[in-house]
Amino acid sequence: MAKRNNEHISISDALKEFVETNKLEYGLDVVNVQDTWRDMMGNGVNNYTTAIQLKNNTLYVQLSSSVLREELSYGKEKIISMLNESLGKEVIKKLVLR
Template sequence: MAKRLNDYSSVSDVLKQFVESNNLQKGIDKIDVRDAWKNLMGNGVNNYTREIMLKGTTLYVELTSAVLREELSYGKEKIVKMINEEMGREVIKEVILR
């Protein structure tokens, strides 16, 4: 049986406790990273993005344009910094463009 925090817990505290107790943070991070990529990169890049996948601390992005992949490869460090700022903590350490 789950333990009760107290009679007056806020919804956010209860949800945080639920996520921690059920080890759901990795799955939530995968979804949040996809959303962050879409918000930060805009429609121009998103039109050429086929797949976004988070494995551990590495973000894999599959692109359909070799030219765009080459352009984005010059700014990998900036992409990591922008996504981590969007997430509010360090989630990714490396970006691999395919």
């Protein structure tokens, strides 16, 4: 059972402590990356996105359109920097479009 602190802390600090204690940060990063991809890319890209996975700081995005895959491959570095900026930390180091 968890220890009880008698000091008063804010809800955000308590949640951060809970996430760190239970090692949930990677799982939250996975969900946040998926949500950020959907928000940033818009409906045009999302209609052709079939799967989004984050493994070892590499984002794997499966697309059903080869034309879109080729078009996005030209701006991989910009996409990575925009996603990391939106997430507030460097989560993605490499982008693989399939």
